[in-house]
Amino acid sequence: MAEKTSIQRHTKWRRGVSHHRRTEVWKWPAVKAGNHSARRTLFGCKVFENFAYVIHVITRFGLASMLHLWPLSKILSGALILVGVVAVFVATQSPGASTYEILTKVIRFSGVLSTLTIIALGAAWRWVPHFQNSIFPYLGGRWIGQVYFPGECGEETRDVTLDVIQTAFSIKLILKSDESVSQTLAVQSSKSDTDEYKLYYVYENKRKEGRSKGSRVYRGVAILRFELDQGELHGDYFTETHRSGRLILGDRKRNNWWVFWR
Structure with a gap:
């Protein structure tokens, strides 16, 4: 059955x-x-x-x-x-x-x-x-920034957008670039006694069709920190393909005030 x-x-x-x-x-x-x-x-x-x-x-x-x-x-x-x-x-x-x-x-x-x-x-x-x-602060909306990762000739960058879908009890992240799309599989939020806000999450990344290694799927883990004073997201990620990098997202388009479901 x-x-x-x-x-x-x-x-x-x-x-x-x-x-x-x-x-x-x-x-x-x-x-x-x-x-x-x-x-x-x-x-x-x-x-x-x-x-x-x-x-x-x-x-x-x-x-x-x-x-x-x-x-x-x-x-x-x-x-x-x-x-x-x-x-x-x-x-x-x-x-x-x-x-x-x-x-x-x-x-x-x-x-x-x-x-x-x-x-x-x-x-x-x-x-x-x-x-x-x-x-925990409201992070909903679209964030724009860069991903930094080791390349053949040193550190390389990619422009990315991060869509944050957040309610009072849940949060979901979707990261997009020209080459791939990743979505969270599990997210755990954290708030320290010093008001340090972090997101620990597991994600699945899928390469876009027509790109190098298209349709390839792999998973990774990431730690994302919200800088309240700067209004930025800083993070580090690690993949099961033994690669790592960091991301910084500073430009943000917030959802309208009446959109309380995301």
């Missing part, structure tokens, strides 16, 4: 969660008749499940190259506080309602609140510079 795709596995996981939710809902009458501790436990599990599902979608499809830089424990605490505020509001607007009925309404809203929280954080990162730099 052919291996299931990521989408199929994700759909099966989602259906499993939905079935689990329906099963748990039928258990609520028993919990309703039980003690307050049981109700609070089930309520907390439901809220956490909704938030965890949003995180699952981000990580399942390779969108988590920047997720580790976010203060997830604080975000989760804030989300739970927000749910608590909603619970108080629902309770004041539903006089005479039982605890079971109030918690049921809050759980229905918890999934929406979790999604809206993620969207709000992503928008804040994209449009608030100070908050953005506390996580």
Whole structure:
């Protein structure tokens, strides 16, 4: 049997969660008749499940190259506080309602609140510079520069463009020259205590048709450093063909401010 795709596995996981939710809902009458501790436990599990599902979608499809830089424990605490505020509001607007009925309404809203929280954080990162730099700077857009590498007569250069596709939780790099195109296979972002921003990534390079060694494919690794004061990208790369070089990209065309998806 052919291996299931990521989408199929994700759909099966989602259906499993939905079935689990329906099963748990039928258990609520028993919990309703039980003690307050049981109700609070089930309520907390439901809220956490909704938030965890949003995180699952981000990580399942390779969108988590920047997720580790976010203060997830604080975000989760804030989300739970927000749910608590909603619970108080629902309770004041539903006089005479039982605890079971109030918690049921809050759980229905918890999934929406979790999604809206993620969207709000992503928008804040994209449009608030100070908050953005506390996580990782926005590098989205097209960068223009040169690649430097050893040649037969000394160091040679090639003009290149780097397209950076970045969201609040992921980043992808596409480097193009007249001879080849390379795309990232995996990216890991890093922020030091001294606000030094780096990208560690594995890429695949493919030579263009009609060029020397056309259609040749090889992989490499690279370290890219963002110079915040200069607004430049400096990096070093190493390939499985035992070649190495460096790149400097200084000219940048930023994406429009309203383009928050790349």
